[in-house]
Structures are given as C-alpha cells and as structure tokens.
Amino acid sequence: MSMTAYRPLQYRAAAGFPLGPWGRASLQGASLCTCEKLLERSEETPSASRRLLCVSRATALNSQQVEALLGTSHFVLLLLPPSGVTLNATEAAEIREIEKLLLDRHSTAAVAFSRETRDATVLLERLNRDEEYDDAPARTRMLRPYLTTYTTYSQEWQPIKSVKGSTLTSWLHGQPGQDGSLPPTIVFVAHHDAFAAVPHFATGISTGGSGLITLLWLARELKMFYKREPLAYSVAFVLADASAMNYEGVADWIGRTDPRLLNATRYVLCLDNVASTALSLHTPKAYKDPEASRFMQMLESSLLEEGVQMSKRTKKIAIGEKVLPFWPHEHFTRAKLIAATLSAEPELKHLWNRSSLTDDSLNKEALVKTVRGLAEGTARFLANVEKPSTRLTFRGGEEAFDVFVSSWVKFFAYRNVPEYMSSPFANRIFVKSLSEEMENVGLSTELHEFDVDMGEFSFSYEPSVTIEVSETRPTFFDWLLLLGAAAYSFAIYLAIKGAMSTNILEGPSCSPAVSPASERGSPRANDTKTK
Structure with a gap:
C-alpha cells in the first residue's frame, strides 16, 4: 500500500x-x-x-x-x-x-x-x-x-528565497468634483491566497474564498446600480495577495497608490471570512467621521434585515509602532485611513495561522445573506437613501448567484491540487481569471506584480x-x-539407505532357481514317469 x-x-x-x-x-x-x-x-x-x-x-x-x-x-x-x-x-x-x-x-x-x-x-x-x-x-x-x-x-x-505577489484592482468610477478633484471613494479589500500549517491543504475556502466571492458579486451588483444613475462616489475592489506574509499585498497597494486617491478614500472595508450569520467588525476605534458612521449604519441595518448580526470589536493600534498585523485593516490604519475588517472570527491570536487545514467547506446560506446585506447597504449609502420602498440590489432571482458561488468555490479549491500546483504559472492563471471576471462585468482593471518582503524569515516547503x-x-x-523440508529430505534419505542395506545383507543365491519346464525334462522326471 x-x-x-x-x-x-x-x-x-x-x-x-x-x-x-x-x-x-x-x-x-x-x-x-x-x-x-x-x-x-x-x-x-x-x-x-x-x-x-x-x-x-x-x-x-x-x-x-x-x-x-x-x-x-x-x-x-x-x-x-x-x-x-x-x-x-x-x-x-x-x-x-x-x-x-x-x-x-x-x-x-x-x-x-x-x-x-x-x-x-x-x-x-x-x-x-x-x-x-x-x-x-x-x-x-x-x-x-x-x-x-x-x-x-x-x-x-x-528555502523559498523569493516570492512574487499579484494584486488586482478594479474600479467603478464616480463623478469627479467641479474643480476636477477625485470623487470620494469606498474601498473593498479581499485576499485571494490561503495559508495553513500545510500549504498543500490550505484551500482557505471560507477565510479567503468567501471574501473573494463576496467582492466579485458586489462588483456585479454595484455595476448594475451604477448603470441606472450617476453617483458621486467611486468604488475600488482590491484583490490582494500575500496575506500569509503579513498582508504584504495590502501594504504594497498602499505604497504604490496615488496619494490623492488615498486622501479621497472615505472608508476601507476588508473582507475576511464572511460566510457566517454572526460577524465581527474589527476596528481600531469608533470613528466620528459622519460619512464613515453613515456607511457603517447602512451596512449594519441591511445585514440585520437579512438575519446577520454585526458587532464592533475595537483594538487600538499605535500608528508609530512597527508590529506584525493581525488583520489587513491595520496597514490602512497606520496609513491614517479609516478602515476595518469584517470577519466571522471574533479574535485572532496567531500571526501565522490565517486559515486552517479544515477550511475546505463553505456555509453557502450564510454567505448569501451576507452578500445581500453588504450589497444593499452599500447601494443605500451611495444613493443616500436610508429605507427605500424597494430593494436597490438583488432584484432578480438568486439562482445565478448560487451557480456563481458553487463554481468559484470549486475553482478556488482547485488551485491547490497537485496538477495545478506543479505549474509555475498557477498563480498567474488564477489571477488572470479574476481579472477576466472583473472586465466582463465592465470594470476597469489593472494588475500589479510585486516582490514579497519575507520579513526576515526564511520559509521552506518540502516536497x-x-x-x-x-x-x-x-x-x-x-x-x-525449513525444518519441515529438512525432515522430509532426511526421511527420504533414510528410506533409500535402508533399502540399499537390505540388498547387501541378503547377497547372491547359492542354488540356481529351477524353472518348471527344465524340471519336466530332467532325468528324475523321466524316471518318475517310467515307474
């Protein structure tokens, strides 16, 4: 075996x-x-x-x-x-x-x-x-x-000496200001890689896949919403890489983004594992910014209508300290941006354990509720409507979304099978598929590759x-x-030796044997007949 x-x-x-x-x-x-x-x-x-x-x-x-x-x-x-x-x-x-x-x-x-x-x-x-x-x-x-x-x-x-990362950014452009300034922007962030103790089994379907699927479908719903009426806000969708390496993809995106765009950003919402009906909003503090507060209120009320509870969990972050991040929004916080991470995990105590070996299934019903709530809350915020008479998103059936979730879950898990991992272009193929999905929806998309900072650690993955x-x-x-064969051979030997010994002891006969025919022809026989 x-x-x-x-x-x-x-x-x-x-x-x-x-x-x-x-x-x-x-x-x-x-x-x-x-x-x-x-x-x-x-x-x-x-x-x-x-x-x-x-x-x-x-x-x-x-x-x-x-x-x-x-x-x-x-x-x-x-x-x-x-x-x-x-x-x-x-x-x-x-x-x-x-x-x-x-x-x-x-x-x-x-x-x-x-x-x-x-x-x-x-x-x-x-x-x-x-x-x-x-x-x-x-x-x-x-x-x-x-x-x-x-x-x-x-x-x-x-040792893994160098790692290449790929980050994808897609845009829904809002109307610029009268003075030509960039419109205010909402940024959604998800990561498309997974991390566990054994990389071969790190599918990350819930921890990474649920956020990625949510971001892709949000882009679809909001694109249809943008077609109906012009909006003042822009929306950016960032699919980041290297979450296992201290969310290096997020740090790279912040470092290369135009400072004017960062200044125009009103809120950054990072999507972790969102396939749950009990979500935690990890944030450094309760922001007093009116637009940020309104955005959170819209999301919370829309999620609650779908049966999803969202509770806030604050953890202060010292901007000047250089510590490894537990959540992706901490990079944005250090860049002085309003940001939070939405996750089913109430807390995360380990830097290396982003996902788990058991993370290969998805709560589809909970994910559908979360996506519906996020899409509706974002649309209400963009349209500045608190309680519309009808839904602004998900106006059609949900059959298309069910098929979408199933197909992307299979594709997300497929990237870790041996036949796929053996290809040096495996990551590029996957990211290219994400890019094509965004472009087919009608979003302007750009792809950026970068060298991952190993953080003074030498990683290795054995075959x-x-x-x-x-x-x-x-x-x-x-x-x-062996003993049976020896005993059998010895028994045959004794039998043969015994037969030979008997012939030797008997020796040759002293009187030759007389046949009946010769006995009849002998003189004694004739004498007997005469008498």
Whole structure:
C-alpha cells in the first residue's frame, strides 16, 4: 500500500533558529502503530531507540498529545478527513490548535499530513486489531504477520528565497468634483491566497474564498446600480495577495497608490471570512467621521434585515509602532485611513495561522445573506437613501448567484491540487481569471506584480513524502518450513539407505532357481514317469 503525505511549512528566523517542525522524514523498514499506542509505550519505555511510524486521525488527538509526540524522534502521520467532510466546531478548533503548535515550536519528530482514503482506513483498522494481540500469549504474537514501512523521501528542505505577489484592482468610477478633484471613494479589500500549517491543504475556502466571492458579486451588483444613475462616489475592489506574509499585498497597494486617491478614500472595508450569520467588525476605534458612521449604519441595518448580526470589536493600534498585523485593516490604519475588517472570527491570536487545514467547506446560506446585506447597504449609502420602498440590489432571482458561488468555490479549491500546483504559472492563471471576471462585468482593471518582503524569515516547503507499507510474515514460518523440508529430505534419505542395506545383507543365491519346464525334462522326471 502506498500513501502520499505532505509536511508542514518550515521557517527560520533571521538568527537561523528553527521555529517550525524539523524532524527527519527518512524511514527504512520501520514498524507501525497508532499514535495513541506510541504515547503509551513512551510512558513505559521513554528511551526507545528504534524509530516508529505512528498513524492516527487528526481528529482523534488533541494538542497536548501532539506536543508529546513532537518531543519524540518518531515519524507522525496524521490523517485529515476526506475532502468536503465538514467537522464539528470542537474538532475544527482542536485541529487549529495543532496547527498553531506545529508553527510555534521546533520538533525532533517528523510530522506529515495526508487525506484519509479507503486504504488509510483499512490500515487504521489493521493497526487497531494488531494492538489487541499485545495481551495475547507469546506464541500467538509470534505467529501473526506484522507491517513495515519505507519512505522514498530523499530531498532536503529547500528555502523559498523569493516570492512574487499579484494584486488586482478594479474600479467603478464616480463623478469627479467641479474643480476636477477625485470623487470620494469606498474601498473593498479581499485576499485571494490561503495559508495553513500545510500549504498543500490550505484551500482557505471560507477565510479567503468567501471574501473573494463576496467582492466579485458586489462588483456585479454595484455595476448594475451604477448603470441606472450617476453617483458621486467611486468604488475600488482590491484583490490582494500575500496575506500569509503579513498582508504584504495590502501594504504594497498602499505604497504604490496615488496619494490623492488615498486622501479621497472615505472608508476601507476588508473582507475576511464572511460566510457566517454572526460577524465581527474589527476596528481600531469608533470613528466620528459622519460619512464613515453613515456607511457603517447602512451596512449594519441591511445585514440585520437579512438575519446577520454585526458587532464592533475595537483594538487600538499605535500608528508609530512597527508590529506584525493581525488583520489587513491595520496597514490602512497606520496609513491614517479609516478602515476595518469584517470577519466571522471574533479574535485572532496567531500571526501565522490565517486559515486552517479544515477550511475546505463553505456555509453557502450564510454567505448569501451576507452578500445581500453588504450589497444593499452599500447601494443605500451611495444613493443616500436610508429605507427605500424597494430593494436597490438583488432584484432578480438568486439562482445565478448560487451557480456563481458553487463554481468559484470549486475553482478556488482547485488551485491547490497537485496538477495545478506543479505549474509555475498557477498563480498567474488564477489571477488572470479574476481579472477576466472583473472586465466582463465592465470594470476597469489593472494588475500589479510585486516582490514579497519575507520579513526576515526564511520559509521552506518540502516536497511530498511517499510512504510504502508492506506486510511481512514472521521468520518463525520460514524456520518451520525449513525444518519441515529438512525432515522430509532426511526421511527420504533414510528410506533409500535402508533399502540399499537390505540388498547387501541378503547377497547372491547359492542354488540356481529351477524353472518348471527344465524340471519336466530332467532325468528324475523321466524316471518318475517310467515307474
């Protein structure tokens, strides 16, 4: 049986100290067991010298157990649920804690992740059955077959020296002022990349995909709204890259944007995971600007009409401090712009863990409500209408939006499959598709590439690890077969030797045998007849 596993992202600080997992992935004929059994054995014999491969479902372990495994020198294979399987909140939160643990500390154990397949399920069942033999008699344990594993991994980790980012900006232009000044602008921001402890499984469908889909459909709805009447506001849609690298795409956009446009910006709303009916507006403070307050009031009331609660969460940001941002709006705040991030996450405590390995599904019903509320609230703000008699957006059916969401979710997840990732132009293909979508709607669009600032960290992503598992019979059967063959050969030898000994002992006959015909012709026979 063969399985393909993927290792977590590894990185080093400028001083060269390893922060991520760093264990050896090479295995040559190692035994297998479950991770739970390995933890029990470690308590009994903590100084075990031989290296093992332990396998378990990621949902069956907690962060404390994984931390104990990281202190060993063994190979740990954690099985993620099959693609599309939705985990409950407790399981998803625990896996997220495991991801944070993997990104926070150095490890002597080699950790890898794989999707649970039919073969992997059979392997787990077999390992659980094997553990039942531990309390069996020695002769029973001696007769059972056992499993061994090998890895074909040979390439060492390779540092990622440079990363190219791509940011897309689309515009709905409002009417300029009488003096030719730029119209006031509302900016929507979403990121099109994903980040998790294992980049191969970082689809980010909710954390990144929901915001991206929302931004794309907002552009469609507001474009139709702009066709009906001229508006004084401009709207910018920014699809940023490199959210994993401290939202470097947002920082690059601010740095290269015309200062006049930044001065004309009235509000920047960053979209994170918005596929929820309970959203948090992360903002540095309650702004007193009348236009910003009116915009937020319109959004809040429109979302509430759709059944979506929006609560404000303030966190002060020192503009002069150079700290890593937890949210994308912090870059805009340091640039002295009014900004906030709308997210389903009430708080974010980890810099590296933007999304999760379990982020491969989407709450479509909640996303539809959020998009309807954001589109209607923005349209009311632009038209300066508090409560219109009829809706300003989503006047038609929602079938087109359902198809739109499904197709973009599949495309967003597809960019992480091996066939797609192997292409050096994978990111360009995806961003080009986003650009074509905006241009087809009728928005003016521009694409900008930039070099990502690695932030004095050296990242590396190892290639996949192929794990081969084979079943081996104990040598007892070999010895038994050998003894049987030897006994059989010895028995044949004795039989042949015994037959030869009998012939030798009997020797040649002293009187020759007389045949009946010769006896009839003999003189004695004739004499008998005469008498």
